[in-house]
Amino acid sequence: MGETAAVALPLSKTWVKTHTNLSADALGFNYRVTWYLLYCGLWGGFIHFNSGYDVGVAGGLFTKKSFLTRFYPDFKGSSDSPYCQYTSFDLALYSAMLYFTMVPGAFLCGYLIRYYGRISAYHACAWLNIIGVIVQITAKDSNILLLGRSICGLGEGFGFFVFNLYQSEIAPAQLRGKFVGSVIIWSASGVTLGQLTNFLVKQREDGWQIAIAIIIVPSALITINALFMTDTPISLLMRGKKEAARKSLQKCRGVVDVDAELRSLELSFTNRTSTNDAFKLLFSKKKYWPGVIINVAVYTLLNWTGNMAIVYYGPQIFSLLGMGSSVALWNATLVGGAKILGVFIGMYFMDTKLTRRSLLQIGGIGQAVFLIGTAVLFATSVDDVKGAQVSKGIAAAILVMIIMYEIVFVGFQCAPSLGLAAEMVPIEVRPATFPIVSIFYFSQSVALSISFTYQLCAMLWGAFLFMASFALLLFAWGRWFQPETHHIPIERVPTVLKAHPVWRHFYPPEDVEQAERELEGTATPSPPISKAVSEELKGSSSSDGEGAAAPAPAL
The missing domain is CATH 1.20.1250.20 (MFS general substrate transporter like domains)
Structure with a gap:
């Protein structure tokens, strides 16, 4: 497991232009693939298994007579058209209820990880899922069933918030795409197992309860394995634990010399903002709009x-x-x-x-x-x-x-x-x-x-x-x-945005010119957080919550 970092691909093999001057290799970010890094990445992404399993099971529940009889006895299905036979607001509401409560779950997760670290969100997600499942399988009517699904939605909100953040922060920049994208393995596996479970318990009267209850098993595995996962270096830095951050980085990178990456993380973290200041910057400075627009798209x-x-x-x-x-x-x-x-x-x-x-x-x-x-x-x-x-x-x-x-x-x-x-x-x-x-x-x-x-x-x-x-x-x-x-460290991505033909129009001309020179290799890369931002936020508090990349979709 001691392979060294791969060199960025030649331009002729990538279809589109890459920016090798700002690549992690060029900036001296060293790493080796270690078993511990794979372990953290494996269980960091496993949290998405739950959401995949839920999606796989939910649709099949509507084909189970015992489930429909207990909670939706009035549902008969349309007899007019094969395209309309499952049209029902009540059934659709059961599917949608999960997403209604994901938003508050994600907001709560933001504050939890700010003070207690990324790993705390894994425990919260798992326990909320367990509680929500127990409420559902013991429900006597549709209102209690929806309550249980809402609790599961809170848990999924925690999971969707933290997994993308954890995977992108724990992974070397050269492998970040694989680490973040690898969670789809678990989501796809969850979907497949959920649909297979629907098939296997089809004939059982309590089949719908078995199908829902199985999610307790992966939730328990998450709580156990999260005990052995390291928190991310940036999370430890944000809570004032620099030495712990260095050790975490060394464990995840498999090398002793992590000074270059640690320094880059410190620079990007030094001028982090409170929630109020972040909104002020976002709405007053159009140079921050491209990130929002791209995420929404x-x-x-x-x-x-x-x-x-x-x-x-x-x-x-x-x-x-x-x-x-x-x-x-x-x-x-x-x-x-x-x-x-x-x-x-x-x-x-x-x-x-x-x-x-x-x-x-x-x-x-x-x-x-x-x-x-x-x-x-x-x-x-x-x-x-x-x-x-x-x-x-x-x-x-x-x-x-x-x-x-x-x-x-x-x-x-x-x-x-x-x-x-x-x-x-x-x-x-x-x-x-x-x-x-x-x-x-x-x-x-x-x-x-x-x-x-x-x-x-x-x-x-x-x-x-x-x-x-x-x-x-x-x-x-x-x-x-x-x-x-491609292969660009997260804290250097704004440089790529500034030089893009579309998004460059959101930035001051001098920033665009500097970014172009950095990408051409004719200028030294500037710090991840500009001095202008530092001046704008001078004296502002930084303990009012934390943000992250947006959540991944349910598969």
Whole structure:
């Protein structure tokens, strides 16, 4: 496990321009891959297993008669159209309830980790999930069921806040994309296990309780393994523990000489801001707007290219093809398995073979092709009449299209998007940026989870074309608007933004000129936090909470 850092790829092998003069290698950030680094990265990302499992289980619950009889006895399903048979506000509300409480969970997490470190959020996430599951499986009516799901939502808010932050801070800059993107392995595994569990307990009267209760196991594993994970160096620095930060950095980098990286972290942290000051800077200085705009765009595209809808309502989509519920659940499980394959494909290309922007562009075109193909098959083969069925060949073709879509989504959109979101926001405005982005993202998630069955009923096969349009927007975004951060340390990303053809217009001309010279190698890189910011914030408090990159989407 003692490999040295890989050198940044030549420009001819990356599709798009990279910035080698600001790379971690050029700045002297040393590292070796150690077992302890892999251990922290493994369990740091495992927290996303819970959200994946929840998504995988939730859709299948609606096919279980015992679940519907107990909590939604009035639900009969539509008899007019195969596209409308699962249209129900009550069922959609159960799916959406998780996202309603994620926002307060994320806000609470921000204050918790400010005073008690990143690891404390892992414990909070796990225990809230355990409590929420117990409330759900013992519920006697739908109100208590929704209460339990709300508690789980609080836990997921903690998890979504901390995992991206922890992974991006613990990883060497040269491997940050792989570490942040690797959490999708756990999310995809959670989706697959959730859908497989639905299939295996289909015939049991208490099957829905077993399916929900299984999440207690990974939550317990999180609480145990978090005891042995180190807090991140920047978190320790922010709590005045410089020597502990140095030791943490040495353990995570596998080398003794970490002075260059530690000094860079100290400079980026020295002028951190309170929440009030961060909002003041964000709204008064347009040079901070690109980070917010990019995060909002990335998460909008993650939501509306259709992945969440397909995963949540996979069993319902396959049921409308005339398949039995067992076959529909099994096909949904195959789709979940395709996610895992997509993760490994994405990890193979991430940071080594292709850059972030290259992956986004490939992902946009690939998703559009398979979504349009799915729409054509539905339009030509699924009649909008009661009891409509399709041939086995058409059903298999639709399954293949959806599987290929999921592989492309996970490997070429989700993996790079998580890294990009973690990188784009300067530390001095993170406390303000995160609440804005998280509210925007979670509100979209609520809208999508509630509206998809209505959208499918109203638009029929056109719903897939609607998703494809956002996939094409993803290509356009990656091609013309997304800055490249391949191998760039997080604290140096603002330099790349300043030199970008689109985002340079948000910065003073002198900052743009300095950034261009740094990227060309004709000027010494400036400190991560400018003197101007230091003067603006002179005398301000820095103990009023903390921000981070926006949360990752549910898979």
